[in-house]
Amino acid sequence: MYIKTLTVSDINRYIKKTLDNDFILGNCSVKGEVSNFKFHSSGHMYFSLKDKFSKINCIMFKSSVERLNFMPGDGMKVIVKGRISLYEKEGVYQLYCSEMKPEGMGELYLAFEKLKIELEKKGLFDISHKKKIPIYAKKIGVITSPTGAAVKDIINVTRRRNKKIELLIYPSLVQGTGASDNIIKGIEAFNSMEDVELIIIARGGGSIEELWCFNDEKLAEVVYSSKKPIITGVGHEIDYTIVDFVSDMRAPTPSAAAEIGVFSLEEYVQKILNYKNKLYNSVKNTVNDKKNRLAFVKKTLEVNNPLTYIANEYENIDKIKESLDFKMKVTINEKKEKLGKINALLSAHNPLNILNKGYCIIEDEQKNVISSIEELNKKYKVDITMKDGTSKVELIHYKK
Template sequence: MTTSSYLTVKALTKYIKRKFDADPHLREVYVKGELSNVKIHSSGHIYFTLKETDARINAAMFRTQASKLKFKPEEGMQVFIRGEVSVYESSGNYQLYAHTMEPDGVGGLFVAFNQLKEQLQKEGLFNPKFKQTIPKFPKTVGVLTAVTGAAIRDICTTISRRYPLAEIVIYPTIVQGNNAAPNIVENIRLANKQQLCDVLIVGRGGGSIEDLWAFNEEVVARAIFESRIPIISAVGHETDTTIADFAADLRAPTPTAAAELAVPNQHELMQQLLRSRSLLHQMTSQRLQYERQRLNKVQGAYPLATPERLYRPFTEKVIQLDMQLGRASQVYLMKKSNELQKLVTAIKLHSPQYAIQSNHKQIEQMTRMLSRSIISLIDKKKDLYLSNIRTLEALNPLSIMTRGYSVAYKGEQVVNSIAKITKDDEIMIHFHDGKAQAKILNTLEQKGGE
């Protein structure tokens, strides 16, 4: 055999490669095996060995196909691969070129979901300490969703019904497909830049895991975590869970539930205000009753031992003052009640966020003023009452009698002149500690300076 009849290594390799490439059975093969020696190159290509118990084959997946994977190939993972078998000319080895790859037993999306969830959880994106508080009385609610779906109608209807004072800013957003994730991120950042909203609702209606996949993208999760505006996620139905739900400040099972969590219920607010007004009335009435009881005790602490006809005018005056106190308290309470009613009416017509804070302070101020006014009024009446008591004590004949004086009565008349009695008249002499009956033996009329 001549030298010219020998093949070169390159020619032989090319011949073998053409044989492989011409075989229709090797152009599209479906292979199951375990991943080994997985290397993800910086270029995006993936190189690995597919093996089983007693056989193995080198394999590669180029960047174009690898970029479509929803999960990260890992050592020891059982996979299904669709591809072709060919010869790599530089080494003369045949290898498997993978076009698609799916995990064995579970879908690739499910694996990708768990891998990303575990990664972000380790980074702290789901840590409760980073969750922002949803404002109780938002002035403006931002909604990031598709403008043609049922989700936007449910959200807007619920907010308008529960809390009509809140404005709604809609950010039309693509929520499905390859462009969905970048568009969601763009609108979250736009809302944060504009700073128009107090809270954002990000979501869409239900669908398959593929339909909802944009909310499982890492870029979306990071945009939600970085948002300075609190975000409520509302993706799919109650049983659907996405990465966005874990990253959000609050998760809602449905878009309608997200709207309910974003704003308060105006009817519940009104009930709270009415209960507060009723409580204020009750506290004021109880205080008045308490102060009236104190006044009654003060009255009982100073018993009057003087004849009834002497202290009756003062007693009547005290009763009159007590009635005036009651009427003044009722008028004052009615005035403050009317003012409170006006405040409640104003709250109905204006923003509850501002009105509730402002009126709460006014109610506290009114309560303090009312308490001080009642105490001041009672103190004044008490001082007047004590002054009357002291006057009454000064006029009390018994006080004078303790110093040796007495009062004489002839029948029902006070004997204040010698001219009112004659010899043999019977009189009654009142001392400070009792009475004595006496008979006039004689009268001596004082004349001149005698």
């Protein structure tokens, strides 16, 4: 008989094809205990399922992980659905998981999911309805078991963060029959107190059965209708209940709820001191800035002071005066010199000077100069001007 020699890749590919084509292995449901659990940064989950005798490697891709409503962990018994195939590169077969649920809790989870969908449709989870958590609540109502670890954690956190905060503890059942009604009464009681600013509903971790009272529809509606903001700190980080979706804020643990609701007195005081320093520095800088601006304005005024300007102008006036005096003297001297020349010229041509030589000027009564005998013979009264004055003379004409 002829036997064909295959490569490793050939044989792995053949085994993978065989597994993929198997009807049962292509769509199977497997239950077992989770071990070697690893939640990769890529969003994929890697783990093994085991029982008393065997184990199988499993992988759940991110797209399937996002549909989970709980976080699996080592030791947890689960039921997974998926297909079995071969990882050719390593020659290892593994279970590729598409769904997962805790074993023995299927009915509760179905009820949880059903109620969650109904309330979400009614709008009880709407973010727009959620009330703002007060930053500086002075009085906080806490609904929890008076003997559980949750109340101790909340008290310890409150004492550490702010000893001045007043906590009102409403003792309530937090599991079992009547627990939901107890919690509702606590909410109603705190809503009737005007000075209570915030309500915390808290409980430590537990199984889904132990936390089931927090999945009550009536409780969810009361939480939704509460006039006071509510923080829920129920279970551990992986535990989600209906009231977590309805409340104004969900904390992963009771301690975290107290951390959120109770403001740190030390941080508050430090914030005030920071504001004080900031205000002081702001005022100081403003005053210094105003001082510098005032000094600048003062200096500007001093430079542009009218008195300084006037004093400077006195000097300019003196200079102008000196210049004017000089110009006037020069002008006067020039005019004097010119006038002297004109005077000398006038004196040289003055007709009166000729009188000093014995000549005279004869004028009629109308001050007309008589320059001929003919004109003189026609006049009877004349003025004769000589060097020492003028004399009026009457003429007597003789006939020849």
